[in-house]
Amino acid sequence: MKEKLTIIKVGGKVVEDDTSLQLLLSDFAAIKGKKILVHGGGRSATKLAAMLGVENKMVGGRRITDESMLRIVTMVYGGLVNKNVVAKLQAMDINALGLTGADMNVICSVIRPIKDVDYGFVGDVKKVDAAILSDLISKGIVPVMAPLTHDGEGHLLNTNADTIAGETAKALAPYFAVTLIYCFEKSGVLRDENDDNSIIPSISYQEFQSLITEKVIQGGMIPKLENAFAAINAGVEEVLITSASAINAIGGTHIKK
């Protein structure tokens, strides 16, 4: 039987506030067994960009990453957020290792091809080196992954953290019984976004499609769920969407195969 591995993805909002970060890391430290943390950091990047007078351009919720913005996300995701999380986990006796995709060539991407929009230095994941990650994890090391990859030609690439979590989960599925948990602000996928008690406890791909038609699911939730379904259909054992404060609780929305 494969050993259990839990992959937690948390967004910027949670990791950028000291109190919520501390709570999250305590919950994360309490997860038994092997684990990986994938983090965002968008809000801090936006804030630093404003302080440095770098224009923040977003198209459909995705950041246009020109050279100046790449420097900013490299500093914020790879440095500020990642290294602080690592130091705080070490203080909780979790042997964390901060990684971008460039480190040990863990995740190689291709620059997103220009169609309607030129996203700049944005990467679409090509390959996750599951063997090297599996080797680290087996030694008790806990990877902390920043939303940055590289193209193998010397360029770092800004890469969606949900995608990194999903692709890493898929790549590690042959090695571990992977549980992938996407954390966000709500307690799960809600039938009524204003009612936190309207959680949809489980959802199939067909139901997901209907809920898009009904406009119950919209915006950034759509690609998040697309990633979730891709993961569950590629051998990931369990995929869950829940709030960051409930990673050790029963609840949230389970993705059905």
Next chain:
Amino acid sequence: MKEKLTIIKVGGKVVEDDTSLQLLLSDFAAIKGKKILVHGGGRSATKLAAMLGVENKMVGGRRITDESMLRIVTMVYGGLVNKNVVAKLQAMDINALGLTGADMNVICSVIRPIKDVDYGFVGDVKKVDAAILSDLISKGIVPVMAPLTHDGEGHLLNTNADTIAGETAKALAPYFAVTLIYCFEKSGVLRDENDDNSIIPSISYQEFQSLITEKVIQGGMIPKLENAFAAINAGVEEVLITSASAINAIGGTHIKK
């Protein structure tokens, strides 16, 4: 016989200019066998601090690191400089892994005690985990070390890159035949700082002391050489001070046991 390991320490000036960085990395990639790169980044940190309106306080060439400055060096050293070096080395088929001392608890420090000066979040190295570094290196991984460590209690600490290189060399001396190369702007220790041909080819501790008295060696060169002598006297095979453009050349100043 122990396998050879080369540890190169380069300062901010070299890694912060695209042309000199590219040259350095090509030279570094050409070094045969196991290797480690330790980098600075002070000039970029100073520049970013100025852009963000954070006051840059130096005492005796050492940076006072308050909370705002710690955020800046974490972004610049751990993010911008480190991850760009890693991505560029990967493009040269060097399997680089960027590390701060917090990652895998590789280097634990103590906050520098307050005597005459409160340096703030500045670390004095307490312990380098040579076993984990040696394991990585033996697998063909090339550590790229940023001048940041941690205190094991959740704080990152700004830490002198020369010290990191020296302490790492000393810790790895039981595992490898270590050559430690300190790169700086000049071709070695010069008898006349205005004459690049006045390199002192080798220097003993006694000669070093005399040269301090004669004021031939002064300023930041003194702690650099102190680190160099400490390393050679703690089992490091060879310690060399040379220019960043000459790491594969014969020359520079050799430190005598």
